[in-house]
Amino acid sequence: MxxxxxxxxxxxxxxxxxxxxxxxxxxxxxxxxxxxxxxxxxxxxxxxxxxxxxxxxxxxxxxxxxxxxxxxxxxxxxxxxxxxxxxxxxxxCTVSTGEQPDLLDFGDLTDNYQTLLASNGPSHVINPNIQIGALIDDETDGQPSANADGDGNDEDGVTIPTLTAGENATFEVDVTNNTGSDATLYGFIDWNNDGDFDDTGETATTTVSDGTTNGTANLNFSVPNGAATDTPVGARFRLSTDSGLDATGAASDGEVEDYLVTVQEAPVPSIDIEKSTNGEDADTPTGPILSEGDTATFTYNVTNDGDVGLENVVVTDDQDLVPVAVDADNDTFNDGDTNQDNILDPGETWEYTASTTVTAGQYTNIGSVTADPVGGGETVTDSDPSNHFGACLFETVFNEKLGSTDEAIDVVIGYGADFNGDGLKDIQVTLRVADASNSSTEDMIGVAFDIDDQNLINTLGLTIDDITTYANGNSGTSDSVINSPVAGTDFIIGPDAVDSNNLLGVNLSGGGVDRPYDALVKFGNGGQGDGIVQEGSFIISGTQDLTDDLIREILEQTDWYVRLQSTNGGNGSAKTAGFISEIPDKDPPPANPSIDIEKSTNGVDADTPTGPVVPVGSTATFTYSVENTGNVPLDNVQVTDDQGVDVTAVETNGFNDGDTNQNNILDPDEIWQYTGSTTVTPGQYTNIGTVTADDPDDNQVTDNDPSNHFGEAAPAIDIEKSTNDVDADTPTGPEIEVGDTANFEYVVTNPGNTALADVTVTDDQGVTVTPTESGGFNVGDTDNDGLLDPGETWRYTGSTTVTEGQYTNIGTVTGNPVDENGDPLTNPDGSDLPNVEAEDPSNHIGISEPTPNIIDGTSGMDMITGTPERDIITGFEGMDMITGGGGNDDFVYKSFLDQTDYIMDFQTGSDQLDLSLLLANETNFFTAFPAGNAQDAIDEGYVIVTDYGANGSLVQADPDGLAGPGFVENMAFLVGTSSANGNAFDPTTDLIV
Known part of the structure; x- marks a missing residue:
């Protein structure tokens, strides 16, 4: 066309x-x-x-x-x-093929997540070889919907776990991938619900391998602590062989599934304690007023108001009371543990109780609870105070009817304590309609009273304050207070302040007698919107202590008039009068003897190990503080220590420093001081201080308290090794002739502050080291305990045959630090102390003695000269002149000659005059020389040495010694260098016999 x-x-x-x-x-x-x-x-x-x-x-x-x-x-x-x-x-596509168009899968979250095509929403060309779950449908565009369900029922592939803020979560996704290539599973979750998936932690991916059919792929997320928990948030999951996808845009294959997911708040552990006194939740003073000497019973209700189970529940009281779990059925479970699992589950309330004897005045104690979340986490805690006021209570009833009422008034007089906190004892008066209830119609308007002795008012400076009223039978309940009049407005006080027969508009006359009053306390206005007052209280205080005697004087001469008005059926009014005839003597509280000791070490109250770490050998100082925590005096106070420490009282002028009235009696609230000390030994040390004392009835009271410290050990060991008594740490050491014996001594000392066990000495040259013992113990083991104690010195020996040249060997000693009982010592963390070790070398050099030259004289007078080496010169016949040469020479005599030889260069300390052959031959003597040393030969007269100082020494021999007539024969005159004794000859070193 x-x-x-x-x-x-x-x-x-x-x-x-x-x-x-x-x-x-x-x-x-x-x-x-x-x-x-x-x-x-x-x-x-x-x-x-x-x-x-x-x-x-x-x-x-x-x-x-x-x-x-x-x-x-x-x-x-x-x-x-x-x-x-x-x-x-x-x-x-090309039009010539006639192909069908690709089908697409879209998401269905709201379009703020870019779901529509126009918003570049996610789309996937449907391919049966890759998909999420079992179902997939096609759309021409995104299908945004409030519940993410706009595209039908193809969201079937993702299992959504429980999502909790602050925890990890794994999404299990049913996937299929038979495309011939690996695919990627993408997950997007809008944790903060800001309408996108662009924030950190909102994306996760994983690979889905080719060949996966109905497999499970896991996407792991960390749910942020700040994740939105008040509304569902968007989640999108995409599967495709395309790489680098985000939450929007087209994909060539796969599937997209959108969801809404809900994150729950992280579980929060929490605990609450509510403490009451005698059933009253008295968080603020004064709390219930209780009779001195009675029992105050405390209830501690512990509730898990969080959403995590709690264990290790511990309830304490700051007044050293011990709260006890309530277990009425004796099944070992707290009665509030409804499922008896010893876990304080969310919503459970466990109950504990404790009690104390009421003492005078304000008393506050705080109950605290701690517990640990099951599964771990920070310990949770809470505390709650409770209050009561201890006083002497006197109760009576006013029931003298002065009008048309049948009501009686219950009266409670509290005395013997400071009720208003001014430091002086007061009187608290509480008046209550006897049948007070929520249905009562008697409104207590006020009270007037007349004190007969007018001087008391001025002398004692009496005033009234702290007027408080309660309604409808709610005795002492703070939320029922309906009127707290202001001093000076709602009461009048003064001698005969009003001499009238009216009390707030009501005639007080009875039998024609005027009833003046000195004080008027107004509780209400008689039904003018102030509620029905059925209980009122006030405090009468003075400018001095209102002692028991003064209180009797005041109250026993006072007439009381209580004004009531009926709020039921008109303006009827009534009066009730009363008279307190006698205030009984205050019963003293029951005797409660009690004593407490607190022991510290170096100022630290270390009840549990390890306590302060103190160097071994230093002094640990103990302080024992003894307090009378009862209400009766104590005597015969004795403080002891279970480790035998000598405990001494800290005194001045013969009295313990804590004896404030110096009566040698431990009075209530006095704290006496004692002290003791010990030398610190290695390791953990615990000692317990115990105190005993007698009450006035000779009953003994006692208490004890431990204290701990840890002796920080400094173990050490030392070894000093010597060779032939020479401490030769460096070469060459002593010269010893080859073949002789080198004797080693190993001297081991303990310079540390702990005993040492398993002391072992070794020699690196394989020398056998032997302890020097006596009685089975090393000679240095002074206490024969088998332990190398600090300061002890143990000895060991060894030896070797000397070889040619330099020789070095090293002695090594090791020891194991132990306590005085031989038990291993530990560090404060419980680990064993390491062994100690020391070493020390010693040296010597082996030398070969040269073969001496033998020089034999002739039968006549000779001139003999030795060699530079060692010479043995013999064959003396008398009148010989001898020069030895190089020293270390022996001059040997075999017979008597009585002709003096001259040895010209005798080197004392090196050369030697050898008379052993002469003396050993009995034929040379008239009286045979017995065996002995050089000094013996001199002492017995066989050898006579005459010294001429540096000029020389004459040596003579006597054939019959001291026993004969003294035939002395000259042997030799020695000329040479002077020895240490100033002579040319020293028989102790130079004479051989």
Whole structure:
């Protein structure tokens, strides 16, 4: 078909739409001239195999393009660059094949997540070889809907886990991929619900391998702590072989599934404790007023008001009370543990109780609870105070009727305590309609009273304050307070302040007698919108302590008048009068003897190990603080320590420093001090201080308290090794002749502060090291305990045969740190102390003694000269002149000659005069020389040495020693260098016998 000046308009619902696709049309404009435009336009057109060619006309004639198609789909081909097909999505195809258009899958979240085609929403060409779940349907565009369910029921592939803020979550996705290529599964979740998937942590991916059929792919997310929890958030899942996809745009295959998911808040552990006294939740003072000496019973209700189970529930009281779990049925479970699992589950309330004896004055204690979340987490805690006031209470009834009422008034007088906190004892008066209830109609307007002794008012400076009223039987309940009058406005006080027979407008006369009053306390206005007052209280205080005697004096001469008004049926009024005849003596509280000891180490209250770490050998100082925590005095106070520490009282002038009244009696609230100390030993040390004392009835009270410290050990060991008594740490050491024995001594000392066990000494040259023992113990083991104690010195020996040249060996010692009982020592963290070790070398050099030269004299007078080496010179016949030479020479005599030889260069300490052969031959002596050393030979007269100082020494021999007549024969005159004794000859070193 050839068209000129032609326009084809395709409208919605016309010849081309979802139900009636437009197909197989070829359109070409006239190529001759520019006489007009051929225009093809339409909206939401579905094509099935259509091709467009560029028209020949001007592209902008009459303001129109040749082709203008909005939101087109299907299969089409465009030729030319003047074709306008904005917001359209086509697959190019050729018209000659007759192919069907591709089917597309779209999402269905609201369009703020870019779901529509016009918003570049996600689309996937449907391919049966790759999809999420079992179902997939096709659409021509995104199907945004509030519940993300606009595209039917193909959202069947994703299993949505429980999502909790702050926790990890895994989405299990049913996937199929048989495309021949690996695919990627994309997940997008708008955790913060800001309408996009662009924030950190909102995207996850995983690979789906080719060949997967109905497999499971896991997408792992970390749910942020700040995730939106108040509304469902959008989630989108895409599967495609295309890489790098985000939450929008086209994909060549696969599927998109949109969901709404809900994140729950992270579970929050929490605990609450509510503490009451005698059933009253008295968070603020004064709380209930209780009789001194009675029992105050505390209830601690512990509730899990969070959403995580709690374990290790511990309830404490700051006044050292011990709350006990309520277990009425004795089944070992708290009665509030409804499922008996020992877990304080959310919503459960467990109950605990404790009690104390009421003492005078204000008492506040705080109950606290701690618990651990099951599964871990920070410990939760809470606390709650409760209050009560201890006083002496006297109760009576006013029932003298002065009008048309049958009401009686219950009266409670509290005394013996400071009720208003001014530091002085007061009187608290509480008046209550006897049958007060929520249905009562008697309104207590006020009270007046008359004190007979007018001087008391001025002398004691009496005033009234703290006026409080309660309504409708709600005794002492803070939320029922309906009127708290202001001092000076609602009461009058003074001697006969009003001498009248009226009390708030009501005649007080009875039997024609005027009833003046000194004080007037106003509770209400008689039904003028102030509620029905059925209980009122006030405090009478003075400028001094209102002692028990003064209180009796005041109250026992006071007339009371209570004004009531009925609020039922008119303006009827009544009065009730009363008189307190006697205030009984205050019963003293029951005796409660009690004592407490607190023990500290170096100022630290270390009840549990390890306590302070203190160097071994230093002093640990213990302080024992003893307090009378009861209400009676105590004597015969004794403080002891289970480790035998000598405990001494800290005294001044014979009294313990804590004995404030210096009566040698531990009075209530006094704290006495004691001290003791010990030398720190290695390892953990625990000692317990115990105190005993006697109460006035000779009953003993006692208490104890431990304290701990850890002795920080500094183990050490030392070894000193010597060779032939020479401490030769460095070469060469002593010279020892080859073949002789080198004797080693190993001296081991403990310079540390701990004993050492398993002491072992070794030698690196394989020398056998032997302990020097006595009685089975090393000679240095002074206490024979087998432990090398600090300061002890143990000895060991070894030896070797000397060889030629330099020799070095090293002695090594090791020891294991132990306590005095031989048990291994540990560090404060419980690990064993390492062994200690030391070593020390020693040296010697082996030398070979040269073979001496033998020089034998002749039978006549000789001139003999030795060699530079060692010489043995013999054959003396007398009158010989001898020069030894190099020293280390032996001059040997075998017989008596009585002719003096001269040895000219005798070197004392090196050369030796050898008379052993002479003395050993008995034929030379008239009296045989017995065995002995050189000094013996001199002492017994066989050898006579006459010294001439540096000039020389004459050596003579006597054949019969001291026993004979003294036939002395000259042997030799020695000339040489002087020895240490100043002579040329020293027989202790130079004489051989």
């Amino acid at each position: 050839n068209m000129s000046n032609t326009s084809i308009q395709i409208g919605e619902g016309g010849i081309a739409n979802d139900d009636n696709p437009f197909g197989a049309i070829f359109f070409k404009g006239d190529s001759e001239g520019n006489s007009g435009d051929a225009v093809f336009s339409g909206n939401n057109v579905v094509f099935n195999g259509i091709a467009f060619w560029e028209l020949a006309g001007e592209t902008n004639d009459n303001g129109k393009n040749e082709i203008d198609i909005q939101n087109g789909q299907g299969c089409a081909q465009f030729i030319g660059d003047t074709v306008l097909h904005s917001d359209s999505r086509f697959n190019l």
